[in-house]
Amino acid sequence: MHPLGKIAVAGLALFVFCGTAYGYANLRALDDVSRDSVIDGDAGAAPGEQPADGSLDILLVGRDSRADQQGKPLSPDLLRELRVGANGDDLTDTLIVLRIPNGTKDVKAFSVPRDSYVSMAGGKGKINAAFGRAKAAEARRQREAGETDKAKIDQAALTAGRRATRQAVEDLTGVKIDHFAEVNLLSFYEISQAVGGVDVCLKAPTKDKNSGADFPAGPQRISGADALAFVRQRDNLPGTDLSRVRRQQVFLAGLARQVLSAGTLADPGKLSDLIGAVKRSVVLDDSWNLLDFVGQMRGVSGGGIQFATIPVVNVDYRYDPADRRATAVQVDPVAVKAFAASLIGKAVPRSPVTVDVANASPREGLAARVSGFLQDKGFAPGAKETTGARRTSLVRFGPDLAQQGAEVAQLLGGLTTQQSTAVPAGHIEVVLGTVYAGPGVAAGGGSPAGAGDEPITSDGVVCVD
Secondary structure (H helix, E strand, O other), rough: OOOOOOOHHHHHHHHHHOOOHHHHHHHHHHHOOEEEEEOOOOOOOOOOOOOOOOOEEEEEEEOOOOOOOOOOOOHHHHHHHOOOOOOEEEEEEEEEEEEEOOOOOEEEEOOOOOEEEEOOOOOOOEHHHHHHHHHHHHHHHHHHHOOOHHHHHHHHHHHHHHHHHHHHHHHHHHOOOOOOEOOHHHHHHHHHOOOEEEEEEEEOOOOEEOOOOOOOOEEEEHHHHHHHHHHHOOOOOOOOHHHHHHHHHHHHHHHHHHHHOOHHOOHHHHHHHHHHHHHHHOEOOOOHHHOHHHHHHHOOHHEEEEEEEOOOOOOEOOOOOOOOOEEEOOOOOOHHHEEEEEEEEOOOOOOOOOEEEEEOOOOOOHHHHHHHHHHOOOOOEEEEEEEEOOOOOOOEEOHHHHHHHHHHHHEEEOOEEEEEEOOOOEEEEEOOOOOOOOOOOOOHHHHHHHHOOOOOOOOOOEEOO
16 A cells, blocks of 8 residues: 555645735745755756746655654554554655746646656666655665764755655656655645645545545545545556546646635635645745745636646556566656657747658557647648558658658657658658657547546546546
């Protein structure tokens, strides 16, 4: 069982987004929120600065912890209320990146599945283990160096774990993280109660003793332990862990609507509870000036947040030949980087180049989705068709379009290219094979649950499994 600190971390980001709605005076109450040195000195964007990679990027982390931010263990009574056991691993069970493109007020949020199998410090492994690996290694280094103060050892180890998590996400996605926020189990519980609950919807009734989930079908409002169970449940769900990721996203969308609603912003009691919950259990990087950030974020609305998940290759990846029961989520770093880059915004219009897309895979609607993605990047949509099965993907073009052909190949995750005089003038041809894992592989530019699922935004309630 893997208890999750889940989506509460997003409460902080949403909370600061709505700061201008109730004034800087209330936000100043967060001056004493916990801080840590997570971001490299030259990484944070100064007030008013537009990050060089085209987007202000915030890493939101939910950590599996049975202690408060002062390291004090949660009481047995509270653990029972949270429906979790006394023992927790040093894992980051929620990883979400908020991308806020330069010059716009659109917010794109994408999830990194916690079991994504990646290269990181200490060797390949699941990305949620980066925290624990670095934390243990730093604690050992501190002791070997002669440090005996437990508080100093623990703090240095936590900092190392947070920095390693940030680095693992940067290496996988190609996104330079500008700011960092972390929550634990207790803060999720308190934040969801402080806002008066969150509206969600289930396609069917569900029950799971491990998480404590017991929900009817249809729309419902959840908070506290029920909200935690909603985002923790992984048993009795279709679609493996990716269905749980979709649960996280729909809950985050509801939290956005609730935090930014007049009922929350105009209620002094709710605002006070929300501020208190954030102060008690959220950790921010020490370079993040919240007042400046809120000023930069004027105009962001609750309905303007769009959610997706990085493309995946295999959700049942048997990565260990010595233990065929061990599974992870296989990802292609090239495809992930192309996907993350696509969220910054549409490209500047270019000279007309038409891209024809042929789907040689069994994924229904893939050609149309990829064509739409390339249209957003400034290419003219061409023919969209289904063709005979083919394993690998290919981008073909004439000699005069070599540069544009290479760009299309890169945008789609680093596909193989081929010059061909048979391609009509002014056209690029894309053939998508069965192992294609780039943008458009699922509905919504990376939605985890399949092509038929409704895209998740903070505009309304989407029913999920």
